[in-house]
Amino acid sequence: MKESDSKTPIVVSDDEGLELTSPSEVAGGLPAVMATMAHARKKMGVFRGTKTLLRVNKEDGFDCPGCAWPDPEHRAPAEFCENGAKAVADEAMVDTIGAAFFEEHSIDELRGKSGRWLNAQGRLSEPLVRRRGSDRYEAISWQEAFELVAEHLQDLDSPDEAIFYTSGRTSNEAAFLYQLFVRAFGTNNLPDCSNMCHESSGVGLSEVIGIGKGTVLLEDFERTDAIFVIGQNPGTNHPRMMTALQAAARKGARIVSVNPMREPGLLRFKHPQEVAGVLGKGTELTELYLQVRVNGDVALLKGIMKEMLEEEDRRPGEIFDRGFIEENTEGFEAFVEDLRAVEWEEILECSGIDRASIRAAAEIAMEAERLICCWAMGLTQHKNGVANIQEVVNFLLLRGQIGRPGAGACPVRGHSNVQGDRTMGIWEAPKPEFLERLDEVFGMECPREHGLNTVQAIKAMRSGEAKVFVAMGGNFLSASPDTNLTAEALEKCRLTVQISTKLNRSHLFTGEQALILPCLARTESDVQAAGQQFVTVENSMGIVHRSKGALPPASDELLSEPAIVAGLARATLGDSPRIDWEGLVGDYDRIRDQIEAVIPGFEDYNRRVREPRGFALPNPPREGRFPTESGKAKFTVHTIPRHDLSDGEYLMMTIRSHDQFNTTVYTNDDRYRGIKQARRVVMLNPRDMEEAGLKTGDVVDLISEYDGQERVAPAFKVVPYEIPRRSAGTYFPEANVLIPVDEYAHRSFTPVSKSIVIRLRV
Ligand SMILES: Nc1nc2c(c(=O)[nH]1)N[C@H]1C(S)=C(S)[C@@H](COP(=O)(O)OP(=O)(O)OC[C@H]3O[C@@H](n4cnc5c(=O)[nH]c(N)nc54)[C@H](O)[C@@H]3O)O[C@H]1N2
Ligand SMILES: Nc1nc2c(c(=O)[nH]1)N[C@H]1C(S)=C(S)[C@@H](COP(=O)(O)OP(=O)(O)OC[C@H]3O[C@@H](n4cnc5c(=O)[nH]c(N)nc54)[C@H](O)[C@@H]3O)O[C@H]1N2
Ligand SMILES: [Mo]
Numbered sequence: 001m002k003e004s005d006s007k008t009p010i011v012v013s014d015d016e017g018l019e020l021t022s023p024s025e026v027a028g029g030l031p032a033v034m035a036t037m038a039h040a041r042k043k044m045g046v047f048r049g050t051k052t053l054l055r056v057n058k059e060d061g062f063d064c065p066g067c068a069w070p071d072p073e074h075r076a077p078a079e080f081c082e083n084g085a086k087a088v089a090d091e092a093m094v095d096t097i098g099a100a101f102f103e104e105h106s107i108d109e110l111r112g113k114s115g116r117w118l119n120a121q122g123r124l125s126e127p128l129v130r131r132r133g134s135d136r137y138e139a140i141s142w143q144e145a146f147e148l149v150a151e152h153l154q155d156l157d158s159p160d161e162a163i164f165y166t167s168g169r170t171s172n173e174a175a176f177l178y179q180l181f182v183r184a185f186g187t188n189n190l191p192d193c194s195n196m197c198h199e200s201s202g203v204g205l206s207e208v209i210g211i212g213k214g215t216v217l218l219e220d221f222e223r224t225d226a227i228f229v230i231g232q233n234p235g236t237n238h239p240r241m242m243t244a245l246q247a248a249a250r251k252g253a254r255i256v257s258v259n260p261m262r263e264p265g266l267l268r269f270k271h272p273q274e275v276a277g278v279l280g281k282g283t284e285l286t287e288l289y290l291q292v293r294v295n296g297d298v299a300l301l302k303g304i305m306k307e308m309l310e311e312e313d314r315r316p317g318e319i320f321d322r323g324f325i326e327e328n329t330e331g332f333e334a335f336v337e338d339l340r341a342v343e344w345e346e347i348l349e350c351s352g353i354d355r356a357s358i359r360a361a362a363e364i365a366m367e368a369e370r371l372i373c374c375w376a377m378g379l380t381q382h383k384n385g386v387a388n389i390q391e392v393v394n395f396l397l398l399r400g401q402i403g404r405p406g407a408g409a410c411p412v413r414g415h416s417n418v419q420g421d422r423t424m425g426i427w428e429a430p431k432p433e434f435l436e437r438l439d440e441v442f443g444m445e446c447p448r449e450h451g452l453n454t455v456q457a458i459k460a461m462r463s464g465e466a467k468v469f470v471a472m473g474g475n476f477l478s479a480s481p482d483t484n485l486t487a488e489a490l491e492k493c494r495l496t497v498q499i500s501t502k503l504n505r506s507h508l509f510t511g512e513q514a515l516i517l518p519c520l521a522r523t524e525s526d527v528q529a530a531g532q533q534f535v536t537v538e539n540s541m542g543i544v545h546r547s548k549g550a551l552p553p554a555s556d557e558l559l560s561e562p563a564i565v566a567g568l569a570r571a572t573l574g575d576s577p578r579i580d581w582e583g584l585v586g587d588y589d590r591i592r593d594q595i596e597a598v599i600p601g602f603e604d605y606n607r608r609v610r611e612p613r614g615f616a617l618p619n620p621p622r623e624g625r626f627p628t629e630s631g632k633a634k635f636t637v638h639t640i641p642r643h644d645l646s647d648g649e650y651l652m653m654t655i656r657s658h659d660q661f662n663t664t665v666y667t668n669d670d671r672y673r674g675i676k677q678a679r680r681v682v683m684l685n686p687r688d689m690e691e692a693g694l695k696t697g698d699v700v701d702l703i704s705e706y707d708g709q710e711r712v713a714p715a716f717k718v719v720p721y722e723i724p725r726r727s728a729g730t731y732f733p734e735a736n737v738l739i740p741v742d743e744y745a746h747r748s749f750t751p752v753s754k755s756i757v758i759r760l761r762v
Pocket of ligand 3: 414
């Protein structure tokens, strides 16, 4: 199945058919155990598989390359989950591909393969180059590869013509060196996957509480009375969070889920590592499930808060935490004035939730002494992504739910070190203080002008303003919006460089010349001049800890990410008296010493990170202090977003299936949702299907139209699903072709992957 209107297939499907069963009512349990074992055995063999899985998330083991959920204090003998195991198995697989593979397969031929097929071929095993005019990759030495990059970078008219992307698996050490190299070279063009992910959380939280991170620790889940899980599917994407939800529920915490879909992972949970978990009925998680309209969250939160306000009017001082509000916040009056003025009719219409359910949610919030709000992509990837986050903060501030144990804001991060990368300076919009410290410590002059984020980078490459693209991990082409346009952008470059572990579509849509630089993965032993090294990462709750791989590397030719950065830096900039690239890479303790010198909160880094659980970074709001300009947390006022859909239009969200990690697809099944062997599907409300005269399995083209321009994603099968009227669900990355590069969240530039207006063409 190819894109109909383009010569080169950008998205290729290998769906085998379509099989539907009813969605699960419980997550985890025996099927999760079976799936874990199957993936481990198939890809790593019995021995390597078991040995590897037992080292996940252990104090002297490696951090799971799956999600960024933190590790509990008392770790179980097997501290991993089904989907973590899939990520590990996929990375630690035994097959490899090198020059011989690419001699056999031209780039054009590989473009005809699905992303799943490409990923399944094995680990990339040696540096490869696509020379000018050639139709395939061939071997190149590391030194020659570094020099090729250096030549291209030196040839640019300005350092701002180069773009340095990062995905969120990169360690703190590699990320710090990478940004140091990029800034020493002279640009802040450091877009990252965060731009497409939790940027709205970072921007939103920074403005109103003074720090762009969450405020809770894992312990808080044990002490809380209520948890709102908004726009997040933890059963699939953060399965280890299920253990925390289960423990909280068992202690009596009440869980409210806000999600257009009834996600099995939010209903009940059977812990796959408990005997009762495998056999029993599982723990009931969600008490109140609010199937909100896509992007109906601002309306819903306003409704809940309006109920609370009405109750506060009846019993002044009993609902809101007046003392906290007066002492610690500003903007309360304007906020309340707006809340009074909002019409119930608008709230009910835009949220799609009835008044009684809104009242029930408000009651849970009013009865909870301590409350946590968790969220992920369901809130961040909308035009009003920043407003969504700030509305959650309004909700928390009303009852002083930030800065107390058992309460707070919990954005649940995606990639396992995406938060750490940002702390290390992977950011196109760095703070002046950070740049000043770099200047002082390294005797350099960092560029001050902000660089390009992901959206801007795509546009700059497309217009020819940017000419060299380097990616530290990730799959820029498939993760970005507007896949066809992004392919065009990459193909306009003079040189594209991918530092990767596995083959993906970004390797196939290249600049005039291209490099694949294969690197060690988390699971593998990393030996440098001073002996075996460990790296460090920061989890979703701001805890910095070690990660040490143990497996023999997939190939002798692999270099670590820090070593690759050092190689690029030395070739491009030469040795400098203040930055001893080789010395730094020889012993990662030295990199950590430099991090300590530059970034606050890393005092005594090398000692503290060797403590069993690592250490927590400073988090003032957690202690009740708000480092905003005024020193106060801010209430903010937002209008309710409206999507006035015309006849035949649907609001589409792009989501993850149970068997993928972002653009890496393991199988075409989505077990919990009961959709099998097909990913090119569009989930619709059965009544909408009826009205449109559509039957299960009918094939339609999906069309989005923005600014008079039509984008088409051909041949999707219609699947009935319990989802609000006029909503549609598709999988990422299959539907990314429909997301215009210019449709992104105000201020955070996050593409609107969860609210795209589409039509269906039969
Ligand atoms: N196994 C696995 N783990 C992963 C990943 C993976 O792909 N696979 N990806 C990692 C990454 S990078 C990230 S960022 C996270 C992503 O984790 P999630 O954010 O959980 O992932 P998504 O599937 O994108 O969407 C989450 C949910 O948002 C809901 N949603 C969509 N629109 C709305 C809306 O308007 N309002 C509300 N309230 N809900 C909405 C969807 O129904 C879905 O349940 O997971 C990380 N962990
Ligand atoms: N439509 C739509 N688009 C989305 C989203 C969505 O929900 N909907 N979600 C967005 C989100 S939240 C995110 S985070 C982005 C993800 O964007 P990316 O992070 O760019 O994408 P991934 O699929 O995680 O990248 C996978 C590739 O990373 C490489 N890799 C894996 N491990 C390592 C490693 O240890 N080192 C190195 N150097 N490379 C490695 C492998 O080659 C693999 O093929 O996508 C975004 N795009
Ligand atoms: Mo993400």
